[in-house]
Amino acid sequence: MAIQKKLKEKTRNFIDSKHMLSGITVASFLESTIVPIPLEAVLVPLMQARREKLWLIALMATLGCVVGALFGYALGYYLFDAVGDWVINTLSSPEQFESVKQKMQDQGFWFVITLGIVPIPFQIAMLAAGATKYSIWLFLLASGIARSIRYFGLAIIVYYAGNEAERIISKHRTKAMIGITILVLGLWGLSSVV
DSSP: OHHHHHHHHHHHHHHHOTTHHHHHHHHHHHHHHTOOSOTHHHHHHHHHHTGGGHHHHHHHHHHHHHHHHHHHHHHHHHHHHHHHHHHHHHHSOHHHHHHHHHHHHHHHHHHHHHHHHSSSOTHHHHHHHHHTTOOHHHHHHHHHHHHHHHHHHHHHHHHHHGGGHHHHHHHHHHHHHHHHHHHHHHHHHHHHHO
């Protein structure tokens, strides 16, 4: 009980803190780079408690994630150069890597969007984009779109559902993720045909 009381007190202090927005940005950066724990567990209650900053919270979470994505891209870009030949020769072959590189060039935008929306660690998309030297501008655009859909989607639910948002999100999370994934995959497939 003492731990729960302290946790609630710390959470309340964070919600009322003048550093709340910068804290969300840092948490989002960390979530997209090294801590693959969904930020939604913190964002939804925070958005409910600070509705007057609802859209700003979603924006700061998106910005933190995009900066984190840029960091992950750079890791893939520069570290892969340092150890890439060893990784390719150990885990696959130069031909397989060229195949992955070509697929990333042809379909990387949709790959990044898909991994940015669904609850799969986004680090995969960041490192793959950097390692294959995928266009940084398309990568940042896809990351921004994906994370905006995710965080502003939460803000919309909180805006309309208020205190019921957490319950609604918990109840319909799986269905929503499946639906959004099918929609993105459908758009991806449609873009391949056109």
